[in-house]
Amino acid sequence: MLTDTTIELRSPRASIMLRTIKWVMSRRKPVFPHDADDYRAYMASRSLPKDAPMPAKFAQQYQVEEWEAAGQKVVTLHPKSGPAEWHMLYFHGGGFVLPMFKEHWPLAAAMIDTCGVSITLPLYDVVPESPYTAQDALADATFAALAERHDPAKIVLNGDSAGGHMALTLALRLAQAGGIQPAKLALFAPWLDVTMQDPAIAAVEPHDMMLKIGTLRVCGEMFADDRDPAGPECSPLYTSPDALALLPPTRIWTGRHDLFIIDSRTFAGKLRDAGVDAKLYEYEAAPHVFMAVVPTRESKDTLALLNQFLTE
DSSP: OOOTTTEEEEESSOOHHHHHHHHHHHTSOOSSOSSHHHHHHHHHHOOOOOOOOOOTTHHHHEEEEEEEETTEEEEEEEETTOSOSSEEEEEOOSTTTSOOOTTHHHHHHHHHHHHOOEEEEEEOOOTTTSOHHHHHHHHHHHHHHHHHHSOGGGEEEEEETHHHHHHHHHHHHHHHHTSOOOSEEEEESOOOOTTOOOGGGGGTGGGOSSOOHHHHHHHHHHHHTTSOTTSTTTOGGGOOHHHHTTSOOEEEEEETTSTTHHHHHHHHHHHHHTTOOEEEEEETTOOTTGGGSTTSHHHHHHHHHHHHHHHO
16 A cells, blocks of 8 residues: 555646746657557658767766677766766666667766766667567676676666666566665656556546557557566566565656556555565656756756665
């Protein structure tokens, strides 16, 4: 059950800057077509997308390492002073089908500057051009490589949207394997059920300018491939209580104008029922992955809470 200790409304009203940015976003072409059939046609005819390039100024601002794991590119950013006490493994969002957005780089920079962490960003191959197994292999190999050279008790897994799904499912695989574990799990607007089953989500859809239920279901089917989309491997919302109980302390941040808010609430309750130290932070009228709009009050609050989580 959700309690007042499980969920906290951090912002009862959207900031002026966030409202302005939402207005601008509402007038732009959406990242995905909002109609499911249009989305299928778009995916069938698209050219393979490319990761947004890392800003050139990062070479002066941070120590940059570029390496490979499971045959895919990985970027690690350290503070200018060198490797930090905490190391974050961060998976970017994009429905499993889109590469790194240009907005992810400033978000990574803001987390380094606010939290003093080092951060590793796997630039994974996307579905459907590559199978989901390639993404899982990269996640597993990247964590293993990090754990060899950094204390796992100071590694936090994080990600946004589909990347939050990747961080969570990696944590579940590691927990079930019984080996080395990350210390903490942080999730930004995680995609927890690729089938979008909860009927309560429909009430949020008119307020979400980015995500639509039908499109997400098709995207989820592409990601699932030969698996059951409603099974816990694809939709970790349905993970058993025994498996959830093995997770490390977890924090979730989701806006109330985000389709994923409904499942975030359900999942936070399931984590608490399983005995996990878990909390969900909500932001009124905030859109999907609002924390990537780093100048806003809401993003700054998210990163301050993330820093607090790491220092608890």
